[in-house]
Amino acid sequence: MSRRTTTLRTRASKRLATVGALAAVTTLGALISAPAAQAGARPAGAKHKPAICKRIPTIDTRLTKSIARLSGDAKVNGSIAHLQARIAQAEKSNRPAVKAYLNDVLTTRQRLLPELQQRKTDLANVKTWCDTQPSAAKK
CATH class of the missing domain: 1.20.5 (Single alpha-helices involved in coiled-coils or other helix-helix interfaces)
Structure with missing residues (x-):
């Protein structure tokens, strides 16, 4: 070297x-x-609502739209009924691979609907909690 x-x-x-x-x-x-x-320490006198409280209207709108879409009839794209109609068509057309895939998607959406409804209930509880929090205007 x-x-x-x-x-x-x-x-x-x-x-x-x-x-x-x-x-x-x-x-x-x-x-x-x-x-x-x-530690979440706030300066003395700062009484702002948590950020989740500001996002509640947006979250509520999204949950409402998702629940409406999943609960819609067969004409609504993305609904459980629409997916069931597609599965029936795949079975009628003798397409087992497509039917198997759509059955998996159907299972997922059927599990998702109660979860979204539970989230909507939980969001209502959070909104109630947010209403009890002091805002910056009430200093």
Whole structure:
């Protein structure tokens, strides 16, 4: 090995050690300052509603649309009834692979509908909770 190769390796090692030390110091600084932010501490006098309270109308609209779509009749694309009609057509057309795939999709959607209805109920409970939280206007 030449002297130049050894020197380059030594320099690379020193650079790597320096970068590692800088990363460690930066991480340590972030960890020291982060506990206050992670603990959820708010400045004195700040009484803002949680972010979920602002998103409730949007979430409610999406849940309502999804439930309506899944509960729709055979003419509504994405509904359980529409999927059942497609399965019947696949069976009639002697397409077993398509029928098997659509049956799996049907099973998933049938499990999804009660879950979405439960989420809507839970969202109503969250809305009630949000209504009890102080807002920024009531300071």
